[in-house]
Amino acid sequence: MNSFTSWAVDEDAQSMTEAMIDAARALDGPLTIGGVEFTSRLIVGTGKYETNEIMVDAIRAAGTEMVTVAVRRVDLDRTKEEAILHHLSPDEFFLLANTAGCYTAEDAIRYARLARAAGFNEFVKLEVIGDEKTLLPDVQATLEAAKILADEGFKVMAYTNDDLVTALRLEDAGCAAVMPLASPIGSGLGVVNPYFIREIKNRLEVPVIVDAGVGTASHACITMEQGVDGVLMNTALATADDPVCMSHAMKHATLAGRLAYLAGRMPSREIAVPSSPTAGMLD
């Protein structure tokens, strides 16, 4: 079987991709979060890849600038290299530390402060989980942590439900971006409630990034068609049979969805309307 990865480095495909990115740039401004400008609207995670080499290749293929990382104890007993900075250069990628795995505001704040002490930036992907089975966020604890962290000067990008009122409160709390889920973390179900996502985007002034639940390229495209500012994913890339190929697909899908949104789609109808003239038909 041919590897799609080899297609990825094909020169024609590369120049096609570059042309598409140039087209998007000409039509679209940058994504600005907390005063930092990003060209790519695709943010990716660094977890669950089979090897660090595949991870780096996939992230490069996704054309992404911002990548998420987690804060964990150094394993002092094992020789296995877990430190991600040996593989991902902070000069090449903007590191967004997360508070994944935290179930209380206090823990999330502790992880955020540790992440900031690493010295790269003031950004944090705030995640406070409220339920182990669904990994749905504890919005009350998220809000509490967001307020404290924003007051401490953090640029908080808050993972939350697709709930408008919570999103508004997170914006009021000083978040730099609000990140409603498409569907539960790692589910790959895509956007289950595009109407709510659209409503959140329409009502917030800070960037809205859809985080979690995207499983395949069409999901990324549909997400971006709602008009949101960006999309964040991890599992969809890391657990694809060919993560590098899926990263290419996600890059194109994110751009396609964004351009379709900017283009302004035709209204949908439940009846047919002919595209060719009805006049001038032969007798």
Next chain:
Amino acid sequence: MTQTNTIQVQLNGKEREVSTGLTVHSLLESLELHPGMVVVELNRDIIERDSYQDHAVSEGDTLELVHFVGGG
């Protein structure tokens, strides 16, 4: 009288014996950890990287050494 050259600390969740007279800096060195690659929490306080040499490691201290790993 017994003389001990080690102290007991709680390091990343486990009891460990380390040499007496260590600073955070020399502890990291003894563990072959690059100071720029880890963040240190000593008894729940984050230690600024440029002050690792100023903080002594004492009997009963709780230390957390963390770093960035892959995550979403």
